[in-house]
Amino acid sequence: MAILTGQQFLDRLQQQPPTLYIDGQRVTDPTTHPATRNMAQSLAGLYDLQHQPDLRDTLSFEEDGERYAMSFFVPRSKDDLARIGRAHHLRANYSLGFLGRAPDYMNANVMAAGLGAAYFGACEASGEGKRDFAANMRNYYDFVRRNDLCLTHALTNPQVNRAKQASEMPDPYIALGVVEEREDGVVVRGARMMATLPIADEILVFPSTVLKENADKSRYAMGFALPTNAPGLSFQCREPFDIGRDPEDHPLGSRFDEQDAFVIFDDVLVPWERIFLLYDTELANKAYAGTDAVLHMAYQVVNLKIAKTEALLGVAQGIVNAIGSGQFQHVQEKVSEFILTLEIMKALEVAARDGAALNAYGVMTPARGPLDAARNYYPAVYARLTELIQLLGASGIIMMPSKADREGPLGPQIAKYLQAGNASAEERLKLFRLAWDMTMSSFGGRQNLYEKFFFGDPVRMRSALYDVYDKAPYVERIHSFLNRSETPEAVAADD
Numbered sequence: 081m082a083i084l085t086g087q088q089f090l091d092r093l094q095q096q097p098p099t100l101y102i103d104g105q106r107v108t109d110p111t112t113h114p115a116t117r118n119m120a121q122s123l124a125g126l127y128d129l130q131h132q133p134d135l136r137d138t139l140s141f142e143e144d145g146e147r148y149a150m151s152f153f154v155p156r157s158k159d160d161l162a163r164i165g166r167a168h169h170l171r172a173n174y175s176l177g178f179l180g181r182a183p184d185y186m187n188a189n190v191m192a193a194g195l196g197a198a199y200f201g202a203c204e205a206s207g208e209g210k211r212d213f214a215a216n217m218r219n220y221y222d223f224v225r226r227n228d229l230c231l232t233h234a235l236t237n238p239q240v241n242r243a244k245q246a247s248e249m250p251d252p253y254i255a256l257g258v259v260e261e262r263e264d265g266v267v268v269r270g271a272r273m274m275a276t277l278p279i280a281d282e283i284l285v286f287p288s289t290v291l292k293e294n295a296d297k298s299r300y301a302m303g304f305a306l307p308t309n310a311p312g313l314s315f316q317c318r319e320p321f322d323i324g325r326d327p328e329d330h331p332l333g334s335r336f337d338e339q340d341a342f343v344i345f346d347d348v349l350v351p352w353e354r355i356f357l358l359y360d361t362e363l364a365n366k367a368y369a370g371t372d373a374v375l376h377m378a379y380q381v382v383n384l385k386i387a388k389t390e391a392l393l394g395v396a397q398g399i400v401n402a403i404g405s406g407q408f409q410h411v412q413e414k415v416s417e418f419i420l421t422l423e424i425m426k427a428l429e430v431a432a433r434d435g436a437a438l439n440a441y442g443v444m445t446p447a448r449g450p451l452d453a454a455r456n457y458y459p460a461v462y463a464r465l466t467e468l469i470q471l472l473g474a475s476g477i478i479m480m481p482s483k484a485d486r487e488g489p490l491g492p493q494i495a496k497y498l499q500a501g502n503a504s505a506e507e508r509l510k511l512f513r514l515a516w517d518m519t520m521s522s523f524g525g526r527q528n529l530y531e532k533f534f535f536g537d538p539v540r541m542r543s544a545l546y547d548v549y550d551k552a553p554y555v556e557r558i559h560s561f562l563n564r565s566e567t568p569e570a571v572a573a574d575d
């Protein structure tokens with residue numbers, strides 16, 4: 081099938097809708113339901129982009145006479161990585177970087193896991209035929225890219241009691257676990273806390289919580305994929321942020337509410353050929369690092385965050401231009417903070433590519449250090465960027481009559497009193513509404529939380545960085561400085 085059109089994506093979603101629940105009701109058709117139809121259209125728009133004649137070669141590649149989305153491309157050189165990065169950035173621009181889980185993210189995951197499939201073959205439970213987990217992973221990558229699927233994923237256990245292990249909860253199947261093995265697969269029961277973009281074709285389930293090794297806990301060690309309409313599987317969505325307002329009033333929320341859902345597995349059968357990992361806590365704990373999937377996903381993320389920061393900078397300077405505040409030094413300083421963040425992220429992207437190397441599976445893999453820096457740095461700085469937008473926009477970000485107001489009886493007064501020094505009232509209000517939706521609306525508030533947690537708990541991420549980062553050479557340098565003799569010859573010898 082190769083690269084999908086938007087219409088093909090919508091048709092598939094309509095024919096095989098995920099089992100979504102919103103406000104106590106089943107969403108029978110996500111392409112027409114008021115809370116999901118605009119997001120479905122936005123995803124369709126992303127699929128259509130890859131057919132646009134001027135973008136086709138950037139957003140897709142050809143292999144054996146077939147075209148595939150660029151996010152499935154296997155990089156073998158640094159130039160290949162740059163090509164993939166350009167596609168990530170271009171696709172991120174489509175939503176100004178406010179679509180966190182566009183399909184590219186999971187495509188990068190299945191590409192790396194598919195190429196690193198041998199990792200899953202080492203699982204003790206892996207065997208012949210449908211139980212060959214390495215073959216299952218390879219086939220799954222091929223299946224996803226051939227059908228240009230849209231994936232969601234869910235990694236973490238329900239937030240019931242973080243002081244206890246999954247097996248110590250009031251019910252051992254609150255956290256997702258294996259109930260039984262059958263001839264045709266395994267039955268799983270329990271829940272996962274969060275799957276962004278449940279308006280998807282398939283769900284990928286992997287572990288992220290570190291599992292302690294013992295027989296009791298191995299039931300929680302698993303990796304598999306299923307269609308989002310698999311029997312027994314349901315997605316409880318959060319309150320929608322697309323509330324049917326005109327895109328001029330809610331420029332982001334009305335288009336890019338990717339949704340987040342709680343995922344319930346009510347004795348769901350996972351066929352053997354969809355299982356990539358089972359019972360092996362050690363392999364489960366390292367699945368993302370062991371295949372380098374985490375780095376390819378982080379590379380998508382750094383490109384996405386560059387696009388997002390560019391958009392935030394554009395809005396910040398747009399506000400300054402509109403209301404003529406650029407003369408004030410503190411305003412210049414505030415805009416400079418966006419520039420610094422942008423340039424740091426761009427530099428980290430370049431450094432990740434520059435330090436890339438072929439991994440054990442022959443995949444050109446971006447360097448870990450700069451990507452770890454990016455995914456720890458951005459969550460920390462994002463809240464400041466939203467604060468800066470508020471500080472620059474002040475009351476303008478709240479005094480924003482709607483499109484209907486502009487067209488209503490007070491329209492002439494709104495046009496007069498809410499004009500800006502360098503923009504009409506209409507231009508100014510559209511811009512300020514975008515600033516508000518980026519940072520203050522329910523959509524913007526969720527973005528703030530998302531940026532803090534989407535790659536994991538920032539506290540534990542820092543701790544992981546502390547663990548993996550090789551600090552010894554720097555300590556050694558200090559030791560040798562403290563112990564070095566002061567003669568010029570000895571200093572030269574130390575260097």
Ligand SMILES: Cc1cc2nc3c(=O)[nH]c(=O)nc-3n(C[C@H](O)[C@H](O)[C@H](O)COP(=O)(O)OP(=O)(O)OC[C@H]3O[C@@H](n4cnc5c(N)ncnc54)[C@H](O)[C@@H]3O)c2cc1C
Binds near residue numbers: 181239277539
């Ligand atoms: C908007 C949004 C979208 C998301 N999308 C997805 C998605 O698509 N797929 C997905 O799998 N996940 C997703 N996540 C989940 C994300 O991975 C988690 O939020 C993150 O890993 C933290 O886990 P938690 O939310 O369960 O927090 P908890 O683990 O419950 O943490 C709560 C608090 O307790 C502290 N804490 C808990 N345990 C420890 C510990 N062991 N050591 C130190 N401190 C601890 C934390 O630091 C934090 O302050 C999303 C999250 C958000 C907010």
